[in-house]
Amino acid sequence: MNTLSFGGKLKILLFIGYTCGYMGLAWGVTQQSWRPLFDGKTLNGWKRVGGEAPFTVEGGVIVGTMTAGTPNSFLITEQEYGDFILELDIKLEGETTNSGIQIRSHLDENRGRVYGRQVEIDPSIRAWTGGIYDEARRGWLYPLDLNEQAKNAYKKGAFNRIRIEAIGNETTTWVNGIPAAHVVDTLDASGFIGLQVHSISDQALAGKKVYFKNIRIRTKNLRPRKIPKGIYTVNLTPNTLSAYEKRNGVKLLFDGHSHNGWVGAYKKTFPEKGWEINNGTITVLSSKGNKSARGGDIVTTSKYGAFDLSFEFRLTKGANSGVKYFVTLAEEHKGASIGLEYQILDDAEHPDAKMGKGGNRTLASLYDLIAAQRPKRTLRKIGEWNSGRIVVQPNGRVTHYLNGEKVLEYVRGSDAYRNLVSQSKYNVWKHFGEAETGHILLQDHNDEVSFRNIKIKQL
Structure with missing residues (x-):
């Protein structure tokens, strides 16, 4: 039988003690x-800013009370934070x-208004809890129409656990353990954290009251949760x-500086006139009625099915264009190329908005077929960037979005x-819009319209 000397036993005990101490320290x-x-x-x-709604502490909980006749009220941290998990x-x-x-928000001292990104808490039928809104600045960045599965995460009348990861340019939200929103945004590297009581x-x-408790933050040793596949990224x-987009199979259709992957419709090369690539945008130029100045439509060199x-x-001002999909070019049409069209239009100034049936030629509509149902808030001023999205499922279901909101x-x-x-x-074309695959098309409709951030994921 082997035995250890007293010295050997002492070394083992010291090693165990040291290891346990190290692990305890690390923990x-x-x-x-x-x-x-x-x-x-x-x-x-904390300090209150904005409106006059009161914040009190009751039984270990911060309680905000909704108050008539006052704007949005915020209880904000006196300290600012950069990267964190909250x-x-x-x-x-x-x-x-x-x-x-x-989160990472600021106070406009002149107006007394808080501005910056806000993680929404929304118990209404809309169910956008966990979505991201830019308070007093850009409006909705990530309506939860972009992640329908997260709409069921919020529990009405109960405490809900909210997790917010703000690391670098990425913000990810979780509601009761369910991933809700994922935004990549270069604005605001730091700022205060605030709790809102909305105006009424x-x-x-x-x-009516809003309750906040168990508020904790981590600014070091940040370990973000793994985002499961399939969460849409703004x-x-x-x-x-982003790295997450790449892992999920998202591809750029426009690289920001060249026309790689695009050619003129019914052509083998990119138009020599009528289109301009500059400052990260691809722009169809106004021809001002001069047909010889037009470059014509452009299409992707690849075809796509479900995407x-x-x-x-x-x-x-007054511009008209469109994004067409399932464009086959089989018609060998010398005019406009035929395909399903996401309408892009200045509804207020272009006469096409009042044509068609029931508004089916307005912005974000399926042109001449289905009118977009969009709240007024989704419309942005002429000259500002808008986001469009078209999702075609393998089963044939198609959804149009405008600025993150589902419109048809x-x-x-x-x-x-x-x-x-x-x-x-379109009734003159047999099986219109039902091709198995087709090109993506950007339309030249004589007016100046710019595009950027064109991405596709094959489904």
Whole structure:
């Protein structure tokens, strides 16, 4: 039987003690990297700005009370934060109320208004909790129409666990462990964190409360959760792909500086006139009625079947254009190329908006077939960038989005779809829009319109 000497036993005991001590220290460092932003008793480290809605501490919970006659009120941290992971529990009274969590935000001292990214808390039927809004600045960045599966994560009338990861240019949100939004945005590398009590127009909401508790933050040893595949990314850095997008099979259709992958419709080369690539945009130029100045439509050299296509576009006053899909070029048409069209139009100034049936030639509509159903908030001023998205599922279901909001849906080849085609100008083309694959097309309609951030993922 082998035995250890006293010296050997002592060495083993010292080694075990050292190892346990090291592991305990490491565990302590990991635990200590989380720190509370709320002490459970006072509002030390916080201050109220914006409106006059009161914030109090009740039973270890911050309570904000909705108040009539005052604008949005915020309880903000006195300290600013750059990269962090933030977790907290939040509960709202009522189902028509609203709240939010400001991150990397700022205060406009002149107007007394908070501005910056906000993680939405929305118990209404819209169900956009976890979406990202840019308060008092750009509006919606990530409506939860972009991630329908996350709409069921929020629990009405109960505390909900919200996790926000702001690391580098990426912000990811989680609601009760469900991934909600993913945004890549170069604005605001740091700023304060804020808790919102929204203004109210309905007097019946006066006195309703918002509850915040278990607020903690981590600014070191950041370990982001793995985002599962299939979460749509809003990448506001033009003509770039994030690492997550690349892993998910997203490809650039426009690299920002060349016409690689594009040619003129019915041509083998890119148009020598009528199109301009400059400052990260590809622009169809106005021909001002001069047909000889037109470059004509351009199409992708590749064809696509089921896909997720996104793009940004910028209109000039009175302009008309479109993004067409399932363009086969089989018609050998010498005029406009034939395909399903996501309408791009200045509805206020271009006469085409008042033609067709029931608004089916307006912005984001399926041109001449289905009108886009869009709230007023989705419309941006002429000269500002808009985002469009077209998703074609393998089963034929197609969805149009405008600035992140779903505006129409249909099924290619369905009886309802074919009935619409039969009553449109497309009824002369057999099986219009039902090709298995086709090109993506950017339309030259004589007016100046710019495009960028054109991406596609094959489904």
